[in-house]
Amino acid sequence: MKKMKKVKAVKKVKKIKVQKVKIVKEKPIKSVPKKSSTLDIFFKAEKIAVIGASHEIGKVGNVIFRNLYQRKTVYPVNPNASEIFHVKCYKSVLEIEDSIDLAIIAIKADFVPAAVEECGKKKIKNVIIVSAGFKEVGNNVLEKKLHDALEKYGIRCIGPNCLGILDSYTELDCIFLSKQKLKRPGQGGISFISQSGALGGMILDMASQKRYGITKFISYGNAMNLNECDFLEYLGKDPETRVICLYVEQIKDGERFFSVAKEVSKTKPIIVFKGGMTQEGSKAVLSHTGSLAGDGRIYQGVFKQTGLIQVNRLEDLFGAAGLFEKFSKFNIRDKRMGIITNGGGIGIVCADNIIKNDLKIAEIETSTRAFLKKNLPQTINATNPIDLMGDTTDERYKIALDAYLQDKNVDFILVVVLYQTPLVTEGVAEVIAQAASLNKKPIIVLTSGSEQGILNRLEDKGILCFEFPEEAIEAVKKFLDSKVR
Amino acid sequence: MKKMKKVKAVKKVKKIKVQKVKIVKEKPIKSVPKKSSTLDIFFKAEKIAVIGASHEIGKVGNVIFRNLYQRKTVYPVNPNASEIFHVKCYKSVLEIEDSIDLAIIAIKADFVPAAVEECGKKKIKNVIIVSAGFKEVGNNVLEKKLHDALEKYGIRCIGPNCLGILDSYTELDCIFLSKQKLKRPGQGGISFISQSGALGGMILDMASQKRYGITKFISYGNAMNLNECDFLEYLGKDPETRVICLYVEQIKDGERFFSVAKEVSKTKPIIVFKGGMTQEGSKAVLSHTGSLAGDGRIYQGVFKQTGLIQVNRLEDLFGAAGLFEKFSKFNIRDKRMGIITNGGGIGIVCADNIIKNDLKIAEIETSTRAFLKKNLPQTINATNPIDLMGDTTDERYKIALDAYLQDKNVDFILVVVLYQTPLVTEGVAEVIAQAASLNKKPIIVLTSGSEQGILNRLEDKGILCFEFPEEAIEAVKKFLDSKVR
Numbered sequence: 013m014k015k016m017k018k019v020k021a022v023k024k025v026k027k028i029k030v031q032k033v034k035i036v037k038e039k040p041i042k043s044v045p046k047k048s049s050t051l052d053i054f055f056k057a058e059k060i061a062v063i064g065a066s067h068e069i070g071k072v073g074n075v076i077f078r079n080l081y082q083r084k085t086v087y088p089v090n091p092n093a094s095e096i097f098h099v100k101c102y103k104s105v106l107e108i109e110d111s112i113d114l115a116i117i118a119i120k121a122d123f124v125p126a127a128v129e130e131c132g133k134k135k136i137k138n139v140i141i142v143s144a145g146f147k148e149v150g151n152n153v154l155e156k157k158l159h160d161a162l163e164k165y166g167i168r169c170i171g172p173n174c175l176g177i178l179d180s181y182t183e184l185d186c187i188f189l190s191k192q193k194l195k196r197p198g199q200g201g202i203s204f205i206s207q208s209g210a211l212g213g214m215i216l217d218m219a220s221q222k223r224y225g226i227t228k229f230i231s232y233g234n235a236m237n238l239n240e241c242d243f244l245e246y247l248g249k250d251p252e253t254r255v256i257c258l259y260v261e262q263i264k265d266g267e268r269f270f271s272v273a274k275e276v277s278k279t280k281p282i283i284v285f286k287g288g289m290t291q292e293g294s295k296a297v298l299s300h301t302g303s304l305a306g307d308g309r310i311y312q313g314v315f316k317q318t319g320l321i322q323v324n325r326l327e328d329l330f331g332a333a334g335l336f337e338k339f340s341k342f343n344i345r346d347k348r349m350g351i352i353t354n355g356g357g358i359g360i361v362c363a364d365n366i367i368k369n370d371l372k373i374a375e376i377e378t379s380t381r382a383f384l385k386k387n388l389p390q391t392i393n394a395t396n397p398i399d400l401m402g403d404t405t406d407e408r409y410k411i412a413l414d415a416y417l418q419d420k421n422v423d424f425i426l427v428v429v430l431y432q433t434p435l436v437t438e439g440v441a442e443v444i445a446q447a448a449s450l451n452k453k454p455i456i457v458l459t460s461g462s463e464q465g466i467l468n469r470l471e472d473k474g475i476l477c478f479e480f481p482e483e484a485i486e487a488v489k490k491f492l493d494s495k496v497r
Numbered sequence: 498m499k500k501m502k503k504v505k506a507v508k509k510v511k512k513i514k515v516q517k518v519k520i521v522k523e524k525p526i527k528s529v530p531k532k533s534s535t536l537d538i539f540f541k542a543e544k545i546a547v548i549g550a551s552h553e554i555g556k557v558g559n560v561i562f563r564n565l566y567q568r569k570t571v572y573p574v575n576p577n578a579s580e581i582f583h584v585k586c587y588k589s590v591l592e593i594e595d596s597i598d599l600a601i602i603a604i605k606a607d608f609v610p611a612a613v614e615e616c617g618k619k620k621i622k623n624v625i626i627v628s629a630g631f632k633e634v635g636n637n638v639l640e641k642k643l644h645d646a647l648e649k650y651g652i653r654c655i656g657p658n659c660l661g662i663l664d665s666y667t668e669l670d671c672i673f674l675s676k677q678k679l680k681r682p683g684q685g686g687i688s689f690i691s692q693s694g695a696l697g698g699m700i701l702d703m704a705s706q707k708r709y710g711i712t713k714f715i716s717y718g719n720a721m722n723l724n725e726c727d728f729l730e731y732l733g734k735d736p737e738t739r740v741i742c743l744y745v746e747q748i749k750d751g752e753r754f755f756s757v758a759k760e761v762s763k764t765k766p767i768i769v770f771k772g773g774m775t776q777e778g779s780k781a782v783l784s785h786t787g788s789l790a791g792d793g794r795i796y797q798g799v800f801k802q803t804g805l806i807q808v809n810r811l812e813d814l815f816g817a818a819g820l821f822e823k824f825s826k827f828n829i830r831d832k833r834m835g836i837i838t839n840g841g842g843i844g845i846v847c848a849d850n851i852i853k854n855d856l857k858i859a860e861i862e863t864s865t866r867a868f869l870k871k872n873l874p875q876t877i878n879a880t881n882p883i884d885l886m887g888d889t890t891d892e893r894y895k896i897a898l899d900a901y902l903q904d905k906n907v908d909f910i911l912v913v914v915l916y917q918t919p920l921v922t923e924g925v926a927e928v929i930a931q932a933a934s935l936n937k938k939p940i941i942v943l944t945s946g947s948e949q950g951i952l953n954r955l956e957d958k959g960i961l962c963f964e965f966p967e968e969a970i971e972a973v974k975k976f977l978d979s980k981v982r
Contacts, residue, residue: 070919070920072919075919144886144887145876149876149878188919189917189918189919190919192948193916193917193918193919193948194917194946194947195946195947195948206842207842208840208841208842208843208845209840209842209887210839210840210841210842210843210887210915210917210918211840211842211843211846212842213840213915213917213918214840214843214915214917214945214946217917217945217946217947217948218945218946218947220947221946221947259842261842261845287842287845287846287849288845288849289849289853290848290849290852290853291852292848292849292851292852292858293845293846293848293849293852294845295848325965325967326846326965326966326967327964327965327967327968354695355693355694355695355696355698355699356633356693356695357691357692357693357694357695357696357697357744357746357772358693358695358696358699360693360746360772360773360778360779361696361772361778361811363773363775363777363778363780364772364773364774364775364777364778366777367775367776367777367778368774368775373777391629391630391634393634401629402629402694402695430695430698430699431678432674432678432679432695432698432699432702433674433678433695433698434555434557434560434673434674434675434678435555460699460702460703461679461680461699461702461703461706462679462680462702462703462705462706463677463678463680463702479812480810480811480812481811482810482811482812483812
């Protein structure tokens with residue numbers, strides 16, 4: 013019964029897609045309808061075969077098995093074991109009595125095509141191949157063999173040479189790096205597609221550190237079968253995904269990418285970071301995912317024309333993603349920044365960066381000035397940026413936030429908390445969170461230093477924090493450029 | 498006897514300076530010889546009066562007193578107390594029987610000129626005024642009154658409206674922010690001059706977090722008497738200071754700055770970050786330190802002509818300072834970067850950034866290739882950047898480091914440690930520290946993620962670590978542009 017429902021759901025989604033994404037109608041690409049039919053099953057699979065499962069700690073097949081077997085029905089496959097963690101082990105997927113939604117393959121590259129053949133015979137239609145050793149190391153013969161096996165049985169594949177996927181909602185996690193070393197972020201609206209596994213893992217780990225919420229993470233490696241276009245198309249319709257991040261080195265099917273990206277970016281922000289923007293970087297790509305990166309300027313043009321938000325610093329991919337996830341809901345009229353600070357110098361540096369990035373320093377209303385003048389000490393200049401001074405209390409932050417939230421000339425609020433000053437307490441996190449919870453305007457915080465308590469408290473409350481003014485304001489620029497037109 | 502020696506030292510330094518800094522000879526500026534005679538006493542003072550010392554926790558005069566009284570002979574001055582922490586308290590400096598090297602003034606602005614008068618009568622020649630409330634809040638009358646009192650008695654003054662100073666070697670610390678909130682960095686070769694107090698405090702606190710070693714920190718606020726020129730000149734001759742960082746909003750005496758900066762930068766790197774580069778930023782300066790910031794482009798020109806290293810991102814001030822402190826000792830021939838990584842994607846991003854910043858990707862020697870081919874697994878491409886792959890061990894890092902240290906075509910080594918991969922252990926910190934300790938070539942590390950153990954271990958061993966490729970390579974650019982000509 014459950015199975016029947018699933019099939020129906022698949023058909024429904026398929027129908028919607030055909031109507032929306034014109035490229036599929038106009039210029040059908042071989043095997044696209046099959047490949048791009050909903051990828052849901054990759055993320056919602058309940059019955060999973062792990063080919064190469066191992067009880068040996070540190071092995072890839074061990075990490076994957078351990079990450080999955082407490083949450084899903086997992087069938088370990090390994091000819092050299094009879095059981096793994098007390099779960100019956102199979103010599104081949106063909107021996108498994110149950111039907112299988114998804115197979116994850118983590119064995120030596122040479123054995124992968126044969127394992128895929130067995131998956132085909134078992135009627136497994138979805139595989140993730142984490143194994144490396146194909147065209148990225150020059151083994152084109154093996155790559156071709158694998159390709160043929162997938163084609164023969166009509167199997168959709170993520171990889172090979174990838175890190176796996178993660179879904180924070182279904183808790184499907186086949187990332188082969190252990191949770192001790194790569195912490196998993198919590199649930200949220202950011203989905204991340206990465207051609208590079210290690211870089212993707214690094215970003216994922218940083219996201220967990222910064223308490224960013226993730227919907228889905230997809231590392232797709234050599235992109236032999238499913239590629240960035242399929243994932244963009246899928247995530248464009250994924251209800252939990254509010255913003256898509258893409259790390260890409262090479263796009264193979266430029267025409268399809270153009271139409272898919274253009275379509276999806278109409279409804280969801282897509283932030284892209286391109287590896288191999290220079291000739292020398294491109295050269296390095298070849299020995300990485302076996303791709304050729306091409307001319308950076310061409311990509312730049314494509315991203316612009318398709319409405320993608322290209323960032324040129326890895327740190328900005330990060331910052332911008334957080335902003336789009338949290339603040340896309342706001343209706344923002346202009347790029348007028350309100351800055352509340354307890355340090356004059358850092359206020360100046362923020363002002364410099366706002367101007368450099370073609371944002372505006374809000375001219376606060378006369379009523380705001382009057383309110384600030386009335387409620388703050390005489391020595392404080394009631395202007396924007398407002399410097400609450402080194403002897404500021406949490407209360408002064410509250411007064412300034414209240415004023416800026418009311419002010420019609422302020423579109424976006426940046427709060428600088430130099431926690432080094434004596435009278436600011438951790439309670440300022442409450443004050444800021446309270447203001448943010450009114451959902452009137454986007455509020456971000458700039459804070460740094462050795463005392464991480466304030467940072468943790470703010471991030472725990474879902475406040476986006478930055479360490480340096482440049483990264484904060486460059487991320488805001490990406491966000492406002494896209495939101496305010 | 499000790500005193501006699503000091504006087505001699507002072508005379509000696511004075512002599513050297515007059516010979517070297519031509520501006521003093523050519524165009525003497527009123528009271529410069531007095532002001533710019535060695536500032537040693539500010540940092541080496543042993544007998545210190547704290548005017549405004551308080552037993553009330555949280556008060557500025559309390560923090561200063563507590564930071565000083567265990568290490569120096571401190572005389573608290575406060576008409577409302579008879580003793581502070583069991584130390585006899587004086588109603589006025591005039592009551593103190595002993596001679597005083599330095600007075601620190603932390604009382605309400607209105608009372609400062611009178612306190613300075615008393616210092617003059619007591620023959621105290623050096624004061625630090627942390628009190629705010631002068632021209633930065635429009636109180637020009639009070640500023641003038643203070644100025645006149647200082648002139649009348651020939652008193653040298655740091656401040657007013659400043660955070661104080663810190664010397665890691667003499668342990669003189671009159672920074673009025675508590676050690677709980679602003680951790681003090683350890684000893685090292687970086688001296689930091691900051692016009693802004695809060696920004697300076699933030700940087701100092703971050704330096705402690707990153708284990709950067711500091712010689713001296715000087716926050717000089719309104720620069721009424723001693724200014725950036727005096728401090729540059731002094732630090733230029735300070736034996737412990739290997740690199741000078743300067744945060745400046747306004748330079749008042751451009752001519753003197755020009756000649757002092759030009760002279761000092763011949764022997765020591767000076768990294769400068771200018772607040773108020775834009776018109777709007779400048780406007781904010783006025784209500785901060787009561788200065789006018791002027792046109793950013795003019796400053797840019799001055800910095801270039803005087804051999805200063807200008808950074809445009811606050812984070813770069815930080816990164817570059819670390820590089821100059823650690824690596825100025827190396828003789829570096831060219832800008833050829835060797836990159837060792839365990840992630841291909843991040844290697845590509847590094848390569849992109851190296852090219853964008855006009856550095857070079859080293860063409861490693863044939864012998865290096867042979868060595869790497871022989872000692873590393875077959876699947877690893879013996880090229881630069883070298884990708885040690887996701888299954889790398891600490892041992893592979895050692896092999897690659899050994900090879901790059903030998904290679905004549907590699908000038909600077911960047912090691913990427915994605916600690917998320919399974920077989921890298923904290924032992925890699927030992928491997929890198931061992932290579933660095935050979936003092937053959939500069940080595941820095943790029944590492945990030947939720948697991949901070951590896952970062953702490955590396956930083957404890959004095960290895961400079963960066964989180965993002967852009968900040969790392971932009972800092973390297975600043976360093977190599979200055980070192981390689």
